[in-house]
Amino acid sequence: MAWSDEDIQRLLFFLNISVGRIRESWPFEDNSFENSSRRDRAVGISRACDCLAELLPAFSATQIKKKMRALWQNYGPNDGNREPDNLFLQGAWTNTLPHLGMELPGIWNRVNQDVDLYRE
Structure with a gap:
């Protein structure tokens, strides 16, 4: 199953609240x-x-791991760390995925709005 922009937004939202x-x-x-x-x-x-994967039942844990690794490698801070450990421990923000906003304009605003609504 291919990941849509909305799927990526939901993944990052669930990561941030988890x-x-x-x-x-x-x-x-x-x-x-x-x-x-x-x-x-x-x-x-x-x-x-x-x-x-519990929060995103359309995707398996293996699919999520592959997507997170791809996001980290393609849009991460280029610090030489090949594993997305910091992404899991800090969440998805402009400091952990600084280049994602160029690929998906507006994603950070949407993720932040979702997190804010969740916390209300």
């Missing part, structure tokens, strides 16, 4: 993300994708 839950389930070693092992990060990403 960051707290995702962080709580992330297997930090010594409560330090920087010291987390590669295995712990893989477990964290897997748990995050499972969480998002």
Whole structure:
């Protein structure tokens, strides 16, 4: 199944409202993300994708993982980190996906509006 712009917007919205839950389930070693092992990060990403798949039943956890990785690699900050760990732990914003707005104009306004409505 192909991802529409609306699907991407919904994915980022659900990510942003679920960051707290995702962080709580992330297997930090010594409560330090920087010291987390590669295995712990893989477990964290897997748990995050499972969480998002519950909210987006049209997509499997595997599809979500692939989309998140593609978003990170194509629109992320180009910091050399190939895994989208920070995206899962910080949420989708202009600092974690700085180049997405050029591809999908207005997406940040729509995601922010959705988050604001959810919080009201």
